[in-house]
Amino acid sequence: MRLFELLLLLSNIGLFALTILLKKGRRKIPVFVASGIATLLLVIHWTVEGNRVQLFFLYGITIIFLATSGYSFFKKTGPKKNSRFMMGSAYITIAIMLVVTAALMYAFPVFKLPEPTGEFKVGTQTFHFVDTKREETFDEAKDGKRELMVQVWYPVQAGIGKRALIVPDTQILRYMAAEYGLPGFTFQHLKYVSSHAYSGAEVSSAQTSYPLILANPGNGSSRFLHTSQAENLASHGYIVAVIDHTYNTFATEFPDGRITTSTTNDLFSPDQDYRTSRGNRDELGKVLTGDVAFALDQFELMQSGQIPSHLKGRIDLGHVGAFGHSIGGATAYDASYDPRIAVGIDLDGGLYRLRDREGLRKPFLFINSESYTEKLKMVMDNRIYTDAELNHMGSTREWEDQVTEDKRLELERMRETAEEGGQVLYIDDTEHLNFTDVQFISPIFKMLGITGKIAPERANSIINAHMLDFFDMYLKNQGGILMKEPDSRFPEVKFVTSQL
Numbered sequence: 001m002r003l004f005e006l007l008l009l010l011s012n013i014g015l016f017a018l019t020i021l022l023k024k025g026r027r028k029i030p031v032f033v034a035s036g037i038a039t040l041l042l043v044i045h046w047t048v049e050g051n052r053v054q055l056f057f058l059y060g061i062t063i064i065f066l067a068t069s070g071y072s073f074f075k076k077t078g079p080k081k082n083s084r085f086m087m088g089s090a091y092i093t094i095a096i097m098l099v100v101t102a103a104l105m106y107a108f109p110v111f112k113l114p115e116p117t118g119e120f121k122v123g124t125q126t127f128h129f130v131d132t133k134r135e136e137t138f139d140e141a142k143d144g145k146r147e148l149m150v151q152v153w154y155p156v157q158a159g160i161g162k163r164a165l166i167v168p169d170t171q172i173l174r175y176m177a178a179e180y181g182l183p184g185f186t187f188q189h190l191k192y193v194s195s196h197a198y199s200g201a202e203v204s205s206a207q208t209s210y211p212l213i214l215a216n217p218g219n220g221s222s223r224f225l226h227t228s229q230a231e232n233l234a235s236h237g238y239i240v241a242v243i244d245h246t247y248n249t250f251a252t253e254f255p256d257g258r259i260t261t262s263t264t265n266d267l268f269s270p271d272q273d274y275r276t277s278r279g280n281r282d283e284l285g286k287v288l289t290g291d292v293a294f295a296l297d298q299f300e301l302m303q304s305g306q307i308p309s310h311l312k313g314r315i316d317l318g319h320v321g322a323f324g325h326s327i328g329g330a331t332a333y334d335a336s337y338d339p340r341i342a343v344g345i346d347l348d349g350g351l352y353r354l355r356d357r358e359g360l361r362k363p364f365l366f367i368n369s370e371s372y373t374e375k376l377k378m379v380m381d382n383r384i385y386t387d388a389e390l391n392h393m394g395s396t397r398e399w400e401d402q403v404t405e406d407k408r409l410e411l412e413r414m415r416e417t418a419e420e421g422g423q424v425l426y427i428d429d430t431e432h433l434n435f436t437d438v439q440f441i442s443p444i445f446k447m448l449g450i451t452g453k454i455a456p457e458r459a460n461s462i463i464n465a466h467m468l469d470f471f472d473m474y475l476k477n478q479g480g481i482l483m484k485e486p487d488s489r490f491p492e493v494k495f496v497t498s499q500l
Contacts, residue, residue, distance in 0.1 A: 002110050002192075004045035005055060009102060011038040012058060015065050016094055032073040035065040052189040054104035057097040107444045110192045113166065113228045113437065114460055118235030120155035123201035124164050125309065127152065128255050131294045137287065138247035138263045146287075149244040149252050150295055151223045153234040154311065155210060156201035166195045166227045166437075175251035175261050179220050187441070196231050203314045207237060211319035211475040212299060214292050214335070215242040218326025218349065218436070220262050222249045225436045226325070232464045238471065239315055243295055245288050248327075274402040285327070285334055285352035292322065292335035319475040323467065325349060325435045329366075333413075336362055343422075343474040345467055347435040348372050354409045364417035365470045365483075366424045367463060369434065370452065373426035373496060379407040380499065415500045421474070423483050424500060427462055428492040429454040435463060454492065462490050 001009075015034045018027060042062045045051070051059070116122060127150045134146040167173060170191040174184035203210075213233060215226055223242040230240040244252045247263045254260075267280040301307045303315040322344040324332040329349025336344040337360060345365040350372075368376070377383075385393070385400055393400075414424050431452040433439060439446075439456035446453065465482060472479030481487070486495060 001105050002045075002049050004041055004049050005058075005105065005110075008038065008041045008045050008055075008062065009058060009098070009105065011041055012061050012065070013098060015061075016091075016098065019065075020091060028069075028072055031065070032069040035062070035069040038062045039066045049110075050192055052110070052192070053185045054108050054189060055101060058101045061094060061097055107442050108186070108189055109442075110189050111440045113193070113195065113231070113440065114457055116196055116232045116235030117464070118155075118232065118237065120204055120206070120235045120237060121157075121159040121201070122153055122197040122231050122234045123156035123199070123203070123310070124151060124153050124195070124197035125200055125311075126150070126168065127298070127307075127309070129295065129298050131290075134290060134294070136246070139260075140263070146291070146294070147246055147254065148291055148295065149223070149246070149254065150241050150298075151230075151244075152239060152241045152311070153197055153227075153230040154239045154314075155204040155206070155234055155237055156198060157204050158201070159198045160201060161198055163194045164197050164199045165191060166193050166224050167191055168224075169253035171259060172222070172251035172253055175259070176222070179250040179262070190441070195227055197227075197234075200310070203310050209314050209316040210237055210239045211316045211321065211471070212296075213238050213240045213321045213323065213471065213475075214295060214332075214341070215240060215322070216245065216288065216292065216324030216328030216331040216335075217242065217249060218324070218328045219248055219264060220250050221325065221328070221436060222251070225438055228437050228440075228460055229323075229464060229467065233468060233471070236468055236472075237476075239311065241295060241299065243291055245291050245328075245331075248284070248288065274399050278402075278406070281327075282353045282356070285330060288327065288331040289334045289353075292331060292341075293338055296320065296338070296340055321345075321471050321475055323347065326432065327352070333360065333364060336360055336364065343471070345470060347463070348432055350407075351410050351413060354406060354413065359413055359416035361420055362417065363421035363470075363474055365422050365466070366414055366417075367435070367466060368424070368426040368496075369430040369432055370426055370428055371431055373494075376407060376411065376496075377499075379404050379411065411500055414497075418497045418500065422497075423470075424496040425466065426494050426496055427454070427459065428494065430459055430492075434459040458492070462492060465490065466493065 015038055018031050018034055039062055129148045131146040136144045136146050167190050173187045173190055177184050177186040217223055217226060223244045226242050230242055233240045246252050246260050251259055251261050264284055267284055268277055299315055302309050302311050303317055305312045320341050322332040322335050322341050325347040326349045329346030330351045332344040333346050333351055334353055335341060343363045347367055348369045429452045434451050439451045445451045469479045469482040473483060
């Protein structure tokens with residue numbers, strides 16, 4: 001909770017207590033003074049922190065208390081008698097509103113992202129790229145070229161000015177809420193969450209150039225949900241570009257104000273057979289992999305100065321990595337067949353296009369959730385689902401048999417990259433969305449099982465430490481300690497490589 005919204009809540013609780021505890025003849029002055037203080041806090045809160053919909057009841061209570069106490073204080077006639085039922089109903093209503101407000105403040109806090117752990121301050125800049133060689137296939141009109149918004153985080157000389165917000169395009173927040181089946185206003189408070197990056201700052205001159213890492217969000221996600229990972233890597237001397245894969249994000253806003261939303265879910269239907277679904281995923285994957293190759297082309301132009309930016313001459317194109325979450329992790333893997341990309345990391349993502357290529361002969365790191373690892377272990381153990389389990393899953397034996405066939409091939413791909421210096425890990429008590437900044441948005445997500453039992457800050461620090469160690473090892477020729485064996489600092493991390 002932010003300071004003034006917390007003080008505002010406490011002041012209204014105090015007002016409520018005064019109204020109940022003091023006798024009618026003695027409450028006039030104390031309640032009027034207290035309501036004045038609450039109103040002052042409301043004004044400061046609106047001015048300094050900004051209003052948000054979760055505090056709607058609190059705003060109403062403050063104004064009602066000011067109006068009623070002011071009327072009572074200044075009127076000349078004696079106090080008007082109200083029925084006990086009427087007063088009791090009012091007190092119960094206010095109490096409920098205060099409890100609901102406190103619950104909403106807890107459930108949807110204006111949180112702070114973890115501080116980056118590196119020595120560099122961080123800058124950020126967003127680019128709009130248009131691929132004139134590719135038609136846009138996910139737009140219903142199908143009359144445009146493939147466009148991407150790409151946000152870059154990088155090391156800077158010094159932090160100057162105000163830090164950038166993690167969500168610069170606040171219009172997209174209502175689409176994020178829709179993605180979770182929630183009312184459009186649910187995540188509007190995220191417009192107040194600050195990042196640790198400074199917009200448009202100059203690149204640090206501490207090094208002549210910095211390795212480039214291309215990052216990919218999962219299906220129905222967004223670039224801003226990987227801000228903490230990007231900032232941390234940038235603070236350790238990397239240029240990190242997170243690609244909003246248009247029509248695969250919940251929403252992307254372009255410089256001219258256009259907003260595209262997710263249409264790739266339309267590729268999949270519960271009525272499809274498994275092979276059709278797999279084929280559609282592979283076709284989607286080709287587009288996402290193409291986005292990475294195209295983005296890398298643009299950074300080559302940026303390095304030479306053909307695309308103006310602060311990054312001209314500062315990108316080490318000889319040391320390029322990739323990472324991603326969910327289908328974005330599969331994208332990082334598939335994109336790593338590009339000879340320009342040296343290494344990659346898949347965060348809890350099943351692979352696609354498994355039958356289109358031979359194995360990837362490069363170091364690659366897989367960091368999985370505990371729940372996804374359990375599924376892979378079932379395949380490794382040749383476990384067969386019972387009829388009861390299939391009914392509970394809402395699946396069929398034929399479907400799961402084909403999933404198992406693909407997972408066996410996926411495990412073979414993991415073995416091959418491990419032989420090249422990669423690793424396969426999982427983190428205890430994690431779920432799929434612990435690999436994104438979604439885990440910071442609400443503690444309710446943990447209660448609902450959307451994120452795992454692990455504390456979000458702990459999950460974030462573990463993931464960031466292992467990502468950094470892996471990239472340092474192969475892109476900077478340093479580190480690699482966490483890739484060799486389990487570390488006592490991270491007992492939650494389990495090595496799976498030897499079991500493959």
